[in-house]
Amino acid sequence: MTIATTPRRGASRRALIAAAAGAALARPAFAQEWPTRPLRIIVPYTPGGTTDIATRLVAEPLSRVLGQPVVVENRPGANSIVGAAAAATSAPDGYTLVMVLPAHAANATLQAGKMPFDALTSFAPVSLVVQAPLVLAGSRHVPAEDFRGFVDYIRARPGRVNYGSSGIGATAHLAMEQLALRLNLRMEHVPYRGTQPALQDLMAGNIGLMFDTYSTLKPQFEAGNVRPLGIATVTRPDFAPNLPTIIEAGLPDFAASSWCMLLAPARTPDAINERIAREVRAIVMEPTMKKRLEDLGFVAEGRAPAPTGEFLRAEVARWGEVIRTANIRVE
Structure with missing residues (x-):
């Protein structure tokens, strides 16, 4: 005959404490072992x-x-x-x-x-x-000098102004589509295989504007090859204090970055x-x-x-x- 026994309360409590301590020790041990390779x-x-x-x-x-x-x-x-x-x-x-x-x-x-x-x-x-905030750059072949001027130019020519990007689905592509939706603009997208060929066509006047990162566009801004139209940040970043934001230009809450x-x-x-x-x-x-x-x-x-x-x-x-x-x- 088997007789069931009830553990003493003190023993049961000690067992629970021991189990909890073991679990607590196991977690840091795993973290301490990593990384080993x-x-x-x-x-x-x-x-x-x-x-x-x-x-x-x-x-x-x-x-x-x-x-x-x-x-x-x-x-x-x-x-x-x-x-x-x-x-x-x-x-x-x-x-x-x-x-x-x-x-x-x-x-x-x-x-x-x-x-x-x-x-x-x-x-x-x-x-x-x-994050790498996106910057909007415009071609100097377009007779406009700032963000609002480019918007007016595009609105006067629905579907006739091209913009470039590094490819379909790239951040620069999607940000421009969002900009167009917000401002009710009609433009044609020209996807390129990378940023550099798009930038070359922007400088040549084959496309009117594009988004890209500041580090990519800065040399061309400084050389006067393309126009800086605005940066897609809430406030001006420390690395571009003289570049107005697109929000400042009149489009509320517009921010986009890689x-x-x-x-x-x-x-x-x-x-x-x-x-x-x-x-x-x-x-x-x-x-x-x-x-x-x-x-x-x-x-x-x-x-x-x-x-x-x-x-x-x-x-x-x-x-x-x-x-x-x-x-x-x-x-």
Whole structure:
């Protein structure tokens, strides 16, 4: 015969305390063990571009503080889908990250149902690292000198003024479509294979205007080759104090930027993502690094995982609405 026994109250309490202590010790132990080998940050673009530069600026100091190499791996293709897919299918162990641009948010709508991952649920947000505000530049072949003058010129010629971008679905393309929707303008989009050929045609007068980052356009502004029409920020950034905002020119609440954001595979432990985010923030906010980023036209962010996730969801919704309203399609 088996006799059931009731544990003594003191013994039961000691067992519960021991179990809780063991669980508490296990969590920091996991965090302390990581990292034990090199990390990689996938850049879904070719070397030398904005994303690649921002990633490498962060990777070197991150490797020092983590005590492990941080390898930058370029995996271009399909407007960032190839590199993002490689990250999404990697082990969620804290050793793989991907640095994405707004194209990642736009692809959620442009490539809906065609990607091997979901732009939101396949990833864990880590950190919005930097933003690069967009600047509107106009051709000097257009007889207008400022933002309002260009708007009047376009309105007087519906459908006859062309604008360029680095490609369909690029931030510069979507921002211009949003601008056109807000101002009820009719323009023709000319997509290029990258920024430089679009900029060359802007200088030649083959297109009337385009959006791009300040670091790209600044040399041409200084040389007098194109007109600075406005920057798409709420306030003038420190690196361009003399450049009026588009809001100042009369379009309320218009802001748009390119950005660089670190994501990890979904189910990567929160403790690891939060540690990386803390280190990234310390890196980009360090005064010398912050100044270096500003010289490149970046605004340092270093956001934590939760606000980074909120930002990404807002960008997916924002550009999704523009894509649907403007009926933008990828050929």
